[in-house]
Amino acid sequence: MKVGVIGGGAAGLAAAFEVVRQGHQAIVYERAPFLGGQASTFEVGGARLERGYHHLFTSDVDMVWLVHELGLGHKLAWIPSKVGLYHRGRIWNFTTPTDLLRFGSLGLTDRLRLGLATLAIQRQKDWRRYEGITAAERLPKMVGRRGYEVVWEPLLRGKFGQHYQDVGMVWFWGKIALRFASRGRGMAREKLGYPMSSFGEVFDTLGQRVQQMGGKVHTSAVVRRVLVQDGKAVGVTAELPGQGLTEETFDAVIATVPSYVFPRLLPELPQEYLLKLTGVTYLAAVLVVMALSQPLSGIYWLNIADRSIPFVAVIEHTNFIPPEHYGGQHLVYLSNYLGKENPMYHMGHQELLDAYLPHLRSINPQFDKSWILQSYYHREEAAQPVIGTGYSARIPAHRTPVKGLYLANTTQIYPEDRGTNYSVRLGRKVARLLLQDYGHPVVGELPVPAIRNSITSLGEW
Ligand SMILES: Cc1cc2nc3c(=O)[nH]c(=O)nc-3n(C[C@H](O)[C@H](O)[C@H](O)COP(=O)(O)OP(=O)(O)OC[C@H]3O[C@@H](n4cnc5c(N)ncnc54)[C@H](O)[C@@H]3O)c2cc1C
Known part of the structure; x- marks a missing residue:
């Protein structure tokens, strides 16, 4: 089979990997100039760092499987976590x-x-x-x-x-x-995992592996439409760098885009399915990352239980992975999850930094602005779906109303919270579902998940 995959994040790349592993062909289209989606990286102090903080739990069996499968197991470190809670002017250890x-x-x-x-x-x-x-x-x-x-x-x-x-x-x-x-x-004591050359390397390696196994991976490639004939997905139109709008035919297509993007790729969808897609609100992750000359605290993950402070967590990455890895710089994320109704959603880098800075002295009274060597700003629009009550009845099915078109995105992870682990699982699961629907045998099993009776882990969705 020839399968088109929209999105080169964890889910899309894992789906393509499963398709080629099972002996079929896959072509991935990723809008951004890089792979990895929400788990992608940028460069700081000569090393790669995630745009949004990332780590693994030992229960993330699908990611652990992937990292080993890609030959990167020797780079996966398990490090005791240092967790804290800031309340009433004090940091409490919650390790x-x-x-x-x-x-x-x-x-x-x-x-x-x-x-x-x-x-x-x-x-x-x-x-x-x-x-x-x-x-x-x-x-x-x-x-x-x-x-x-x-x-x-x-x-x-x-x-x-x-x-x-x-x-x-x-x-x-x-x-x-x-x-x-x-x-x-x-x-x-909890241990958290980190692939020492970053999550970005894991997903780049996954993209390379897909290509070595006969697949193709396009970056800076925006899918504009899924082509539908007689109720069946038959291909996509995509803008490819240097080639303009191109058309490619497929036997089936897997979309890993957010639920609000998906309907824009299609002529129409039945109301019932559309309501499931539009029924989920997404919050954007807005991150200011500071490279400091000295540590801010002794904690890796500091939850802020004080709403007079305008960020929800301070994640000091270099209290997890040592600063030497980043040329001696101390790396701190100031994190927020925001809806469009929040004025901070609309603030740019400098405005947000100015709003945050006075509060850093609450975390460390010695903090001085001169400690900031560099600061960065990242946002991820579809970071966190808000999952309400009775959700199992409202999850959009992987098999969409268009024959041959499958959906695998973070709104279908339940009851677990979204994460690279579950996107990898979803991608692989949906690829296997698709191949079976077309009468192809699939070999091998998915890893045994931590929550065995979850919808994410069940085969039938
Ligand atoms: C701040 C933050 C912190 C996180 N921390 C952790 C953590 O510690 N551990 C962990 O495991 N997970 C973490 N996650 C979650 C994890 O990164 C995501 O759940 C996972 O990467 C989602 O993968 P995905 O493939 O489902 O979606 P995405 O990564 O969103 O991939 C979808 C891709 O589709 C592409 N796309 C969209 N439209 C088109 C189009 N028309 N044509 C072509 N391409 C298109 C997008 O560019 C994107 O790359 C975090 C996420 C955020 C935002």
Whole structure:
């Protein structure tokens, strides 16, 4: 079969890889001049760094499989994480589960309640029990109002802005379940994974492998339309560098674009499917990355439970991967997830930096503007889908209403949160589904996922 793949991020490249591995032909079209999509990199201090912070959990079995399959296993480091929570002018360590017992912002009873409730959520194996309720309704009942207001509510608000009350409890459950799964037995200190020459290298290598196995990968190639004849996808029109608008015929097409882009590629879609696509709101990730002459804190991942501070997390990458890797620079992401209704969504690099800078002294009173050697600005429009209640009934199917046209994007990851691991899984799963639909046998199995009864891990979607 000859399969067209729209998008050269984790899902698109993994889909193309699976198609060629199974003995068929794949052509990838990526709009950007580089591969990797949301996990792509830029250069800092002579090394590659992700535009948005990236790491792996030990439960990310599909990414671990991929990294090894590409011969990059020796570069995958597992490093103990240093997690903290900023509350009322102080950084609290949240690296080991016992750190909760020392969290002085809550009384002992509230701390215990928070710990026990988190354990109860993690122990709940049947996520469908949480389907009908939002996290904002359920959590205060489980952890108590005070624990909710101090810890979970600021984090939900931070991650989802004015949409935080819409987020389903299942999303929250997924976060907790996977976080605990990655701690392993005995609640050992969490280790996070990082491919030492970056996620960008993993996806570049994947693109090269697709080509070595007979596929093609085009960058700076924008797909304008999926060609449909008699209700069936028969090809795409794409703008290729130096060639203008070109047409290519395919037996089937896999689109890995965000749900709001997908309908623009087609003449029309039935209302029912269209509603599933448009029913999901995406938040943009807006990132200011600072290269500093000295460390800002001792923490890798610092959640900000204080809404007077205009960013939701401070991710000091060089408290995870040493600064020597980046020519001695200390790299810090100031992160926000924003909808268009938020004024900060519309701010440019300098305006945002000016708004953030006065608050860095809250994190480190010694901080001085002169520490900033360089700063960068990145945004990813389709970063975080807001997944509400009862979502399992509203997920758009991989088999779209157009025969031979398949969709694999982050809104179909459930109940896990989006991540490279799940996009790799989706891409491979959808490629296999497509080949089977056309009567071709598929060999090999996908890795056993951490959440076995999740929709992402089931074969039939
Ligand atoms: C700030 C941030 C931090 C993250 N942190 C982590 C982390 O720590 N660990 C982790 O595993 N994951 C993390 N993720 C999530 C992870 O990066 C994504 O879930 C994953 O990379 C998504 O892959 P994808 O292929 O599904 O989508 P994308 O990466 O969005 O790929 C879709 C591709 O389609 C292309 N495209 C769109 N329209 C067209 C068109 N018309 N023609 C051609 N191409 C088109 C886009 O350019 C894009 O490259 C993070 C994401 C963000 C934004």
